[in-house]
Amino acid sequence: MKRTLLLSFLFLVSLNAWAQKPAAPADAITVIRAGVLIDGKSDTPRRDQVIVIRGNRIESISEASSFKAPANANTIDLSRATVLPGMIDAHTHIFLQGEDPAEGGYDVQLLNYPIAYRAARASVSARRALEQGFTTIRDVETEGAGYGDVGIKRAVNEGIIPGPRMFVVTRAISTTGGYPLEGYAPEITVPKGAQLIDGPVEARKAAREQLDNGADWIKVYMTHRSWMDRNGNLQSQPTLTVEEIKAIVDETHGWGKKVACHAYNGIGLQRALDGGCDSIEHGLELTDANIAQMVKQGTWLCPTMSVYYSHWADENTAEGKRDRKRAEVHGASLNKAYKAGVKIAFGTDVGGFSWSEPIAQEFPYMVKFGMSPMDSIKAATSCAAELLDMSGQIGVIAPGALADVVAVNGDPLRDVGVLKDVRFVMKDGKVYRSELK
Numbered sequence: 001m002k003r004t005l006l007l008s009f010l011f012l013v014s015l016n017a018w019a020q021k022p023a024a025p026a027d028a029i030t031v032i033r034a035g036v037l038i039d040g041k042s043d044t045p046r047r048d049q050v051i052v053i054r055g056n057r058i059e060s061i062s063e064a065s066s067f068k069a070p071a072n073a074n075t076i077d078l079s080r081a082t083v084l085p086g087m088i089d090a091h092t093h094i095f096l097q098g099e100d101p102a103e104g105g106y107d108v109q110l111l112n113y114p115i116a117y118r119a120a121r122a123s124v125s126a127r128r129a130l131e132q133g134f135t136t137i138r139d140v141e142t143e144g145a146g147y148g149d150v151g152i153k154r155a156v157n158e159g160i161i162p163g164p165r166m167f168v169v170t171r172a173i174s175t176t177g178g179y180p181l182e183g184y185a186p187e188i189t190v191p192k193g194a195q196l197i198d199g200p201v202e203a204r205k206a207a208r209e210q211l212d213n214g215a216d217w218i219k220v221y222m223t224h225r226s227w228m229d230r231n232g233n234l235q236s237q238p239t240l241t242v243e244e245i246k247a248i249v250d251e252t253h254g255w256g257k258k259v260a261c262h263a264y265n266g267i268g269l270q271r272a273l274d275g276g277c278d279s280i281e282h283g284l285e286l287t288d289a290n291i292a293q294m295v296k297q298g299t300w301l302c303p304t305m306s307v308y309y310s311h312w313a314d315e316n317t318a319e320g321k322r323d324r325k326r327a328e329v330h331g332a333s334l335n336k337a338y339k340a341g342v343k344i345a346f347g348t349d350v351g352g353f354s355w356s357e358p359i360a361q362e363f364p365y366m367v368k369f370g371m372s373p374m375d376s377i378k379a380a381t382s383c384a385a386e387l388l389d390m391s392g393q394i395g396v397i398a399p400g401a402l403a404d405v406v407a408v409n410g411d412p413l414r415d416v417g418v419l420k421d422v423r424f425v426m427k428d429g430k431v432y433r434s435e436l437k
Contacts, residue, residue, distance in 0.1 A: 086394065299343075
């Protein structure tokens, strides 16, 4: 008992120490000397650059050879590092922890874990994202934790806990029979991981409720479970009808916000596109017609590759065969979409795998399936910023942008895997990690 109390005390002290770091004064000047600068938008890096930050905004970028630092500037020497904009993960789940099936899997969270416990774990997940150089995230639903993401976002914004800038979707929306918990006796009412609706009226009302309670985006599940058919093809259960998704999109767009659609393939994915969704999440198997429609409509793809290439079920089981089929078609779909000019934003589905794993493991998969290293970096910087309607504010190192800056040893254009080991993190002009030598 004493040990538990001591560990709890030390954890709270640690969080408090992070929260109490004073923010930079509005007129404070910080100078960062960058050995190599990847600015998030340009196609080629620049060497020996100086970034001048005033308060929480980038004021200028110039050549080191002609720069003279102001007398009152705080200088940060990253001259032996590669410097990039703070990265953006556009598909996270801070309320998920990659639960082990042997310990109860997904269901145990909703059945056994109090919301306060889940919120405490989510706070640690937020900190973990920031420590890895992801200064902004789009967190795509709380998985039964209600509007907990709105609370975590507020705590971050108020400096109570450390974490990335957050765009939240709250509860997400699916239909009856379209989301767990499942498989319990029909006479037992169990909690569900999403808000379930049936019909356009309920769909619109659910969107209104979530927007009214702080959702920055609305997320909709357009497909649910998937399986292999007798011919070896991947099939996915469709959920919302076109009329239901159109009601949600119409309502959400009326609020000036956007709709993310979880869709694997098939009928549900086509309904998502026909309904006017703004982003396809996962998109495991995209047809040529799907891709052409996405290009025409400007629909984003957030592919979340890495989560589908690990933790497979045994290959001799139906689930294991499905897992391998998902991986087989997913890489080919990303390759086709990229070549066709579909807009791609970086997202990982972290929470679907453990937050103890590196979030940036996504980059090597994007490159493996055809993206250039620079384009994979842009997907996590300026492109993701565009998806979030934050172009010029985040995801770039440019005058006027927020001072979100990260740095790594090595060259990510030669080995994109070095982004798994971020050693310097600044968000809003405030340094949260500095371990470069």
